[in-house]
Amino acid sequence: MTDSPSYRFSVAPMMDWTDRHCRSFHRVLSRRALLYSEMVTSAAVLHGDRQWLLGFDAAEYPVALQLGGSDPAELAAAARIGEDFGYREVNLNVGCPSDRVQSGRFGACLMLEPGLVAECMAAIRQAVQVPATVKCRIGVDDQDPEASLFTLVDACAGAGIATFVVHARKAILKGLSPKENRDIPPLDYDLVRRLKRERPGLTIVLNGGIGDLDAAEALLADFDGVMLGRAAYHDPGLLGEVDARIFGEAATVTPEAAVEAYLPYVEARLAEGVSLAAMTRHMLGLFQGRRGARAWRRILTVESVRPGADAGVIIRALAEVAGSGVQAQGLTVGVEA
Structure with missing residues (x-):
């Protein structure tokens, strides 16, 4: 396996936002932050314009590829292609609550199928040399978050997966819009803290509701990393302080x-x-x-x-x-x- 990326600070994959131009801009602000692609479906990678979907500028590196899908063989093939393009990590989306994602049997609805997620992750892990990771919610709809989160993580850990980005909210697939799912379900950082405490050998990155670097720094006392989404996009100037405040480097970028x-x-x-x-x-x-x-x-x-x-x-x-x-x-x- 290649050298592992630092998960201490990352910018979340955000559909229609974290395209190659966004990532290039974020990279001039922070040399160390791990950047993610928009989610790309495995089917699109296999059958679409790969250069358009996956191409990125070398200056963006390190960049992780986020895939959406639920077919292990298809995901493995897409992961290999992504690795060939130079992505430093392949991440599976088990957290997006949009109707489009649900209809395709991927995203947050996969929280209901932890065995399938583990099978997908095993296939990805076997297909590539770069790290294979999961981004998930703590549960969906009527699931008990404690049971759903630990079950999913343990199933994937059993398949050899060591890194999990956890958006510390449930996804309400029945009754809330994707926009509402970003704010209305309450955050449960304590549950994710317990996951890290009881699974100390796993890398646990916290996502959801982290609004600034003060909050990010405080949360790093409990987690291996933090992932900011909308806060980093709408106030990208904060990324100019990441290398100094999060990674201990001397300079900031104005x-x-x-x-x-x-x-x-x-x-x-x-x-x-x-x-x-x-x-x-x-x-x-x-x-x-x-x-x-x-x-x-x-x-x-x-x-x-x-x-x-x-x-x-x-x-x-x-x-x-x-x-x-x-x-x-x-x-x-x-x-x-």
């Missing part, structure tokens, strides 16, 4: 420095025909709480969708953020002299 570091990627993708808006949509929250943040968001939102929009839009937006004038003046990419 939002201004992140913009400068991201511009070469933006220029390269624009040259390939990618729209500016596809990249700037992930940057909107970068200056959250800063004077000028509203103007930053407005310029990126309005001007990035215009025909011919280039990296100069980002530079003009940066100039509107209080205290960024010096940095903005030094950036000339995409701007006429």
Whole structure:
């Protein structure tokens, strides 16, 4: 098996959000955070445009691939393909509550079939040399969370799986929307703490409701790692402090420095025909709480969708953020002299 990734801090896989452009942006903010792909179904990997679905820039590394599916042989084949693309981990989604996922017999509904999940994980583990991991909920619908979580984890651990990312909420598949499932079911960190305490040999990463780095640091006293989702996406500036605060490295990355570091990627993708808006949509929250943040968001939102929009839009937006004038003046990419 290859060197294991650090699970101390990761950014959650989020459908329609954590695409390659998002990950490239997050990577300039944190060198150490483990980044995840959007969930990709095993069937799509086998029968779809693999380069489109799985391709990523080397600068994003380390990146984990999250798969959705419930057919062991199909998942194993998709995992091998993902490993060949360079992903550092293959993760199985056993937590997504969307109707689309349920209809395909994968995601959170698999909490009801721990034996099948274990069979899938055994197949993935045998297919690849990189770590095979599970991201799950603590239960679904009327399940007793204590029984469902421990049963699933023990079944997968019996198949040789050692790392589990646990979203510490039930998924209510009957009666709540996917959006409501992110907030309404109560969090149960204590149950996940008990899982770690009683299964000390397993790597347990906590996910769900972690809103900032203060909370993340406190939770690392009890868990092997923390995974942030919406908090990291909507306030990506916090990622600039991850390497220093979570991994003990000296430097932080300022939002201004992140913009400068991201511009070469933006220029390269624009040259390939990618729209500016596809990249700037992930940057909107970068200056959250800063004077000028509203103007930053407005310029990126309005001007990035215009025909011919280039990296100069980002530079003009940066100039509107209080205290960024010096940095903005030094950036000339995409701007006429």
